[in-house]
Amino acid sequence: MIVRFRLNGESVVQVVKPNETLLDVLRDRIKLHSVKKGCDEGLCGTCTVILNGVPVRSCLMLAVQANDADIITVEGLAKLGTLSEIQQAFLEKNGFQCGFCTSGMMLTAKVLLDSNPKPSLDDIKDAFDGQLCRCTGYEQIIESVQRAAELRTAKK
Amino acid sequence: MEAEVRPLPRFEYFSPSSLSEALKLMKDYQGKARLLAGGTDLVIKLKKRAVIPEAVIDLNKIAALSFIKFAGGSLHIGALTRLTEIKDSPVVKEKAPALVEAISVMASTQIRNRATLAGNLCNASPAADTAPALLVLDASVKLQSADGDRIVPLAQFFMGPEQTVRKPGEIMTEIIVPEPKGSSTFIKLGRRKAFTLSVAAVAAYAQVSKGKFTEVRVAMGAVAPTPLRAEKVEKALKGKEVSEENIAKASALVKIDCCPITDVRASAEYRTEVSAVLAKRALRKVSMGEK
Incomplete structure (x- = not known):
């Protein structure tokens, strides 16, 4: 089947089988390895993509379901060679160690901050309730999101 | 090196744009098709080969199945409405607070962004958190087939783990919740605060008049092959005075109603x-206004 969608602003056309997940198509056909395959059953959050403005698990979607959708991955956060406020904040606050969860964390942060520029601690914890990190203990990730909110406010 | 891929079994994929098309496909496949809504249960089952359908019928293009409306004294929630939309809906908060409480402690944000209410019910996990909430709210579900539709009270919907009265050609199209006259609540105990399945869950509903229980409903999840009403508890309280003692005595009867x-x-x-313990807390909350 032919599936067409927008990926980080660019049109994509792929021939896929109905039984391929969106995650497998992004990784194995489009070679977008920033979208991680952790548990492959919806539990870890490393395969997060933003689908029509909403963060979702790409491992639980069929690729054919992405037809006509607008998808953003971590490559869509900033132009190549520049850093978005979220990326800058994760660097400043050591929001990652091994980096496996980072794409999913940053995309979750983007959707949260786009709709809620000054999130409370509880807002952050709620938005990240399904994003697992085995390195940081989450404190640095929370600080990174708070710092990203500051950087975004300062820029305005 | 290629990443390890656990391919899904092969199936025919359909994405009908109308309910009548979907119903026709369901009839044609005679129980050998699976419906895809949020995918948060089905895709995992496909990966694990727990189900190997001939066809997957994706309901996501049927816009008419996604709605929340209050009409004719009842709240109507469309089969494709996402849990996030229901949780954030002011009318659901007002008319079915126990349902909002249940969804708030279910799964994770991203799962709720895709998962649907009808999917949670049709998957029929004994630990489906929306079920006890909807049971105490006296909800019904609408099952539609190519030959017509029927309304089934949720209390008669579940048959066993992953088994319901839904027939092979039927699609659950909406969930109907009559406007409650009393208050309702849902309490879940999980191993963690978030993103966890219930160890046990209890929902309660009570109408109190002149210090007495005029109507009382209690339902439980994760403690029997299906979500179910705690009938002994309800019977013990109906018509009785609202008191700590009566609630404590009746709550203990949960032990007879459940079989975990x-x-x-x-x-x-x-x-x-x-x-x-959860039943006692829930009953106190709905009858005495305790938090």
Whole structure:
């Protein structure tokens, strides 16, 4: 089947089988390895993509379901060679160690901050309730999101 | 090196744009098709080969199945409405607070962004959190087939783990919740605060008049093969005075109504004991306004 969608602003056309997940198509056909395959059953959050403005698990979607959708991955956060406020904040606050969860964390942060520029601690914890990190203990990730909110406010 | 891929079984994929098309496909495939809504249960089952359907019928293009409306004294929620939309809906908060409480402690944000209410019910997990909430709210579900539709009270919907009265050609199209006259609540005990399955869950509903229970409903999850009403508890309280003593005595009867199993999350004994505690808390909250 032919599936067409927008990926980080660019049109994509792929021939896929109905039984391929969106995650497998992004990784194995489009070679977008920033979208991680952790548990492959919806539990870890490393395969997060933003689908029509909403963060979702790409491992639980069929690729054919992405037809006509607008998808953003971590490559869509900033132009190549520049850093978005979220990326800058994760660097400043050591929001990652091994980096496996980072794409999913940053995309979750983007959707949260786009709709809620000054999130409370509880807002952050709620938005990240399904994003697992085995390195940081989450404190640095929370600080990174708070710092990203500051950087975004300062820029305005 | 290629990443390890656990391919899904092969199936025919359909994405009908109308309910009538979907119903025709369901009829044609005679129970050999699976419906895809949020995918948060089905895609995992496909990966694990727990189900190998001939066809997957994706409902996501049927816009008419996604709605929340209050009409004719009842709240109507479309089959494709996402849990996030229901949780954030002011009218659901007002008319079915126990449902909002249940969804708030279910799964994770991203799962709720895709998962649907009808999917949670049709998947029929004994631990489906929306079920106890909807049971105390006296909800019904609409099942539609190519030959017509029927309304089934949720209390008669579940048959066993992953088994319901839904027939092979039927699609659940909406969930109907009559406007409650009393208050309702939902309390869940999980191993963690977020993103966890219930060890036990209890929902309660009460109407109180002149210090007495005029109507009382209690339902439980994760403590029997299906979500179910705690009928002995309800009977013990109906018409009785609202008091600590009556609530404590009746709540203990949960132990007769439930029949849990021991699994990785908790032992049967613990589930039984804790259900009585949750029932007591829930009943106090709906009858005495306690938090």
